[in-house]
Amino acid sequence: QVQLVESGGGVVQPGESLRLSCEASRRIQIYVMGWYRQAPGKQRELVASTSNRDLTTYADSVKGRFTLSRDNAKFTMYLQMNNLKPEDTAVYYCNYYDIASNADYWGQGTQVTVST
Numbered sequence: 001q002v003q004l005v006e007s008g009g010g011v012v013q014p015g016e017s018l019r020l021s022c023e024a025s026r027r028i029q030i031y032v033m034g035w036y037r038q039a040p041g042k043q044r045e046l047v048a049s050t051s052n053r054d055l056t057t058y059a060d061s062v063k064g065r066f067t068l069s070r071d072n073a074k075f076t077m078y079l080q081m082n083n084l085k086p087e088d089t090a091v092y093y094c095n096y097y098d099i100a101s102n103a104d105y106w107g108q109g110t111q112v113t114v115s116t
Contacts, residue, residue: 002026002105004094009110016114017082022094022107024075030099035068035079037090037112044093048079061087084114 008020020035034049048068050056056068067080077094094107 002028002096002098002103004096004105004107006092006094006107006110009092009112011113011115012084013116014085014114016084017080018084018112019081020079020092020094020110020112022077022079024077024096024105027072027075028096028098028100032097032099033070033077034095035077036093036095037088038093039087039090042090047092081112084112086114088112089114 003025005023006020008018010018012018030052032049032051035047036044037047038044046059047062048056048058048066050068058066065081065083068077069080070077081088089112091109091111093109096105
């Protein structure tokens, strides 16, 4: 079992930045991990994902503005979000998929609000 704890959400103005963190309770050997978001009335969508093979992908809407990174020693994944727009407003969730056990883990979600 893996617990994921997210932090870093908040309320910012357009053009500002935030960094989200997602700390796992233990190391997962072979995985896919990523960030998703869900805006009110919309389906959850993938924002960015990576794997232990360092293949990172981004949604078109965030390319060039968001950066996914990780600190393996701290079992922590980050999402640096720059030049935020009102349409980025959503609850952001981190996700780890453990390939070895076919287990899917989710963080509790953190609210990001971009508003004037």
